[in-house]
Amino acid sequence: MRITRVDIFGYDLTYVHGTYVMSGGREIGSLPSTIVRVATDDGVEGFGETCPLGPAYLPAHGEGARAALRELAPSVLGLDPREPPRVYDRMDEALRGHAYAKSALDVACWDALGRAASVSVSTLLGGRRQESFPLYIAVPLASADEMAAHVEARRTEGIHRFQLKLGADPCEDVARVRAVLEATTDEDVVIADANAGWRLQDAVVAARMLDGLDRVWLEQPCPTLEECLHVRRLTSLPMVLDEVIDGVPSFLRAWQENGMEAINLKVSKVGGLTRARQLRELAENLGISLTVEDTWGGDLVTAAVAHLAASTRRELLFTVSFMNDWTNEHVAGHEPRSREGLGVAPDRPGLGVDVDVEALGAPLFSCEA
Numbered sequence: 001m002r003i004t005r006v007d008i009f010g011y012d013l014t015y016v017h018g019t020y021v022m023s024g025g026r027e028i029g030s031l032p033s034t035i036v037r038v039a040t041d042d043g044v045e046g047f048g049e050t051c052p053l054g055p056a057y058l059p060a061h062g063e064g065a066r067a068a069l070r071e072l073a074p075s076v077l078g079l080d081p082r083e084p085p086r087v088y089d090r091m092d093e094a095l096r097g098h099a100y101a102k103s104a105l106d107v108a109c110w111d112a113l114g115r116a117a118s119v120s121v122s123t124l125l126g127g128r129r130q131e132s133f134p135l136y137i138a139v140p141l142a143s144a145d146e147m148a149a150h151v152e153a154r155r156t157e158g159i160h161r162f163q164l165k166l167g168a169d170p171c172e173d174v175a176r177v178r179a180v181l182e183a184t185t186d187e188d189v190v191i192a193d194a195n196a197g198w199r200l201q202d203a204v205v206a207a208r209m210l211d212g213l214d215r216v217w218l219e220q221p222c223p224t225l226e227e228c229l230h231v232r233r234l235t236s237l238p239m240v241l242d243e244v245i246d247g248v249p250s251f252l253r254a255w256q257e258n259g260m261e262a263i264n265l266k267v268s269k270v271g272g273l274t275r276a277r278q279l280r281e282l283a284e285n286l287g288i289s290l291t292v293e294d295t296w297g298g299d300l301v302t303a304a305v306a307h308l309a310a311s312t313r314r315e316l317l318f319t320v321s322f323m324n325d326w327t328n329e330h331v332a333g334h335e336p337r338s339r340e341g342l343g344v345a346p347d348r349p350g351l352g353v354d355v356d357v358e359a360l361g362a363p364l365f366s367c368e369a
Contacts (some may be wrong), residue, residue, distance in 0.1 A: 001021035001080050001116060005039040006073040006105070007363040008066060013051060013298055013327045014157040017150075020326075021140040023167020023197025029053055031296055032062030035360065036069065036080055036104040038112055046081055046112025047355050048104035049300035050293050051323075057195070058243065058269060058295065060100040067362060068101035073367035076105060080114040084274045091141045099246070099271030100295070107304045107351075112221040116348035121307035121352070122345045125277055127247035132342040133309050136161035136191070136291070138326070141168060144179035151180050158341030159317045161189045163219070167197020167242065171207035177210060186215070189319070193219035196243045200227045219264070220244070228257050240264055240291065240318075247271075253278060255286055262289035262318045269295060276308055284313050286293025291323040303351040306336045331355055 013033045020028040033051035039136040053095035075094035079087050087109050091102045114121045122128045137154045138160055139147050151162050164180060166173040177192050184190065192210060194203065203221035210216055211234075219240035221231050232239050242264035254260055263283060265354050267276050283290055294301045302324040309320040322338045324330060332353035336346050346352025 001042045001044065001082060001086055002263050003076050003081055003369070004041050004079050005037050005366060005368045006036040006076065007039070007366045008069050008073065009035040009037070009065065009360040010279070010364045011035070011329060011331065011360060013296065013329050014077040014330055015325070016326055018247065019138070019140070020138075022057075022165050022195050023141060024056070026054060026056055032064065033297055034065045034069065034104060035300060036108045037357070038105070038121060040056065040081060040112065042116070044112050044116050046108040046110070046113065046115065046350065048107030048272070048304070049297050050100050050104040051297040051301060052100055052268070057064045058100070060295070063286055064066065064098070065101040065104070065253065068095060068098040069104070071095045072101060072105060077079050078365065081109040082116055084109045084113065088272070088274050091337040100268045100277070103268035103272035106274050107267070107300070110273045111350040116278065117222070118349050120345065120347055121273070121304070121350060122310040125273065125307060125311040128310050128311060128345065130310055130314045133317055133320050133346050135322055135338055135341055136163050137164045137250045138321070139180070142164040144172070144176045147176050148179040148183040152183050155184065155188070160187050160341060161191070163191040163193045165195065166192055166206070167194035170209065172199065173206055174209040177213065177216060181215065188215060189217065190215055191217045191219050191240065193242075194219055194221045196220050196223040198222055200230065203227065203231045204234055207231050207237065211235045212238060213292045225250070225254055227261065228303070229257050232259060238262070242266070247275065248278060248282060251282065254290065260288065262291060264291040264293065267294045267301070267308065273304060273308060280294060280308065280312055284316055287316070289316050289318040291318050291320070294323060297323045298327055299330050299335060299353055300351065300355070303332070303336055303353045304348060306345035309343065331360060366367070
């Protein structure tokens, strides 16, 4: 089996609740998402998706993914998509960095491999360890009352894990956390996530004020690992590291410094399922819990996340996000779909979802052998 054609499609994703607000004045209403289709000489196809969370979150942006894929697509022609690590080797030879763009091609190869073998991607990633898993919802930065109301509305939908977007004035952020705690019960978990938005001194103030609160986790308070480690030494709150964990070296350094109880494993941030599986298995062996998700995306991103989550050890899976619950647009019939706060991975071959290619329109560009 050989890849004979690569098509790149684009569409816009809008946030289901209007505007998604993060620290530092970062606001998201609509984002460009990019879908990759690999076609083979055997008639098998595979799909993948990448959607950076704007240009000011990570070193990634929507148009950057498309530019990088113009360089990457020709390099994978003639390769066997059933061998994702070898495809990854070729992508690395063709272009340094740009893991978020490589992710879409990598996931498309896993999808094609699963379809060719008539097994699901979760089977390929080690086996379906759990039929369902708990989902979290991100709560955009707003007033304490607005964030508490958002949480109360999501609780009626079955969600019991809430990631609060913080990173503003530390005293006001602590008031936001306390308001949400009052709106929840012992069955709920609250994650205070600054998205690297606090200055070190503000993070120290916030961490000390939050210290001792039940059911609260602290996530990525500052931009650098060194700053996060400093904050960690001053609080008893369990810590999640996200933005600073982008591969095995950064993960091992953080682990050696006793830097966290959990990491946020975003598929596209680390370069796709090939690299995410490596990190997942390393975390499992070291006893580090995982949030499994991605930066942003629709049905295809959600399917990839679902398969990685379903094949993760239950006791180490902290939480998961289904991004397609956060967006209005759906290219695969809004599948996989959450039910009462739980996610389930599709059990059909590959990613297990059917992309409506006609709805995507003509490719932005194509590359053919």
